[in-house]
Amino acid sequence: MGRILDLYIHRKVLGRWRKAAQQSSDAPQSLLRHQRDQARSLRTHLDRIIHIADGRLARPQIGSERFPKPIGTDWSWRPDLWRGPLARPGVASAPRKSMIDRQVTLFHDCGHSEISARQNRNRHESDLAPFSLALEVFSFEGSFLSLSVELPADAAQDLTRQHLMRVDSLIDSEKAIEVFARLNIQHGPNSEQVLRQLDLSGRSIAIDFDLAHLPLNERRIEKIWMDLIFKNPRMNRIVLRDLTFCRHHRADL
Template sequence: MNTLLDRWFHKRTLQRWRSVAGSLEVSDPADLRVYRDRARALLTYIDRTIHFADGQLALPRIGSSSFPKPHGTDWSWRPSLWRGPLAARGLASPDRKVRLDEDVVLFHDCDTSEITLRQLRNTRVADLAPFGLKLDVFKFNGSFLSLAITLPPEARQGITRSHLFRLDTIVEKEQPVGVIARLNVQHGPNTEQIVRQLPHDATEASAEFDLAYTKMNDKRIEKIWLDLILEQPAMNQVVLRDLTLCRHHRADL
């Protein structure tokens, strides 16, 4: 609340306590007890407000797309799942294909889905992404569990085979698990794929996808998406703290 009346009351309260503080040395013990008790009562709520506000204001700002980028980056993006709250923050026993938001779709091929997902508010000092995604996987009898992340149209504008895409991830794992990143570029009837294996035991990992090694027709690109595939995820907890993509030109040799 920040109305004119609120500001007036706040100003009067400050004036009142300034006057009390200035008269303490000449106050009698009865008045001092009253001032002390009232000040303690106020302090309880003041401390609670400051503690909560400091904690909230220290969190990454919702909607933030801020993250380090290589020199020469001409496009960068953090998918909306890591920028803002989902309509449904949690999901249990998902179907084989579930759209989590406009950018991200979960796929798996389990007969019985013992998987739960929950969006988390990132609170660590090092976090740049406002949100993360936690997956708890129990029994898993399928062959794959993946997130398909569709890049926005801006990622295709002005693209050439001299470009590289860079993926940066922060993935916390209860047990080491393999993560495969596969960039897919659909051009006409064809789809080019570049596959990278992320380290099993690293929390922060990067991968680059060099389009020079594809037969991509940059005049006919219709869609670009990233598959993030978890290998043998059974009996594990995986938290995707952040995921960002950027595009830049290959350095001249």
Template structure:
């Protein structure tokens, strides 16, 4: 009875037989009769075209960051680390044009603004650089901007809040490309009971490593009532600009005891 692996096994057998046949043909080429050698050369050229195409496509695809990849450098002793799904795998709806406020791209990212007329687009794109660890990136295009604020909120999963203490440091790292300089601020929000703690850091966009850390020791966090966390990326002066977030990762670690 045939199984799901039968075809794969048969393909391997046939491919091995083909390799042996062409190896034998190549070894005998010096003594093969010319009419037969001419036919073999024509067949080999057709085969070479298909093999070259396979190698070209395979090299391109295999050089891409792996879909679903959660691997990235994280601090020593990190007890939680995460890359949002938007940067890991393809979305069912990859983009939105004329984005209205509170529109979501995927299940974790929401765009907020107060424009009377939106000339903003959001689109997920495939990362193609060998240096990229994230499979996908997020492109934000802003044309005319008549609002006073523009922010992208990223909801953190429940695991980020579970066991959260004031001794924790929350690290955010990203890779940003932009058409022209602008300021981006990261605001960490932690809801605990009726209150929400907020910590704001400016992203160091001039550095090679775009990284900020939030020290929860300087908050009045009620550790017993932590409900959820989210990050706001706030874009200052975004008009007529394109911003690409190639990656976005989070990690959590306890501060070293003094």
């Protein structure tokens, strides 16, 4: 009974506003002013519920940590920026060091910044991450542009040289661009780096960093972070639709 009554009231209200819109060209100004004020008040609430509903009902769901992982994975992670909404969704004319959130920082060395970064909601059916990060670069006179992602502390727990550290990314760009990934591991006073170029010819990009040949002190691993380095990003829009990390043991030979 309640649903039938709600539907009846909705149809009556909808009919009233449809009729008011049809007659607005000839309505007296006093009536038109009253209807305008009512419509504005109503639109405030309608816009809010549409905005919240779009966010909650869109796929993938906010907070999703779902993504493919290799057999033998013992740790996996999708950074918060790709999982949930930021308090500040973007930055324009980004300073040389711009913290996007507590895990992700944008670096460049341009004297005059024409670089912006903005978080967007993913809505493609093929997307697994709820959010993406769009970098827009106009004039670029610097020597580097990079995005640094600090991995959580549990990524270093029980990490050994028998592990492979996998990074999966989904990157779109308006123009062809070269992108490099550099894994950094700090152990005691020393740090090790491994640099790999991403193959952007496919939609999804997966690379494995092999730790076997690094002179790691496994007992003193303190911090892990990865830098995404964009070569010659001038006049380009780069969208990181997803970014995930996991570690897995090397297959037995």
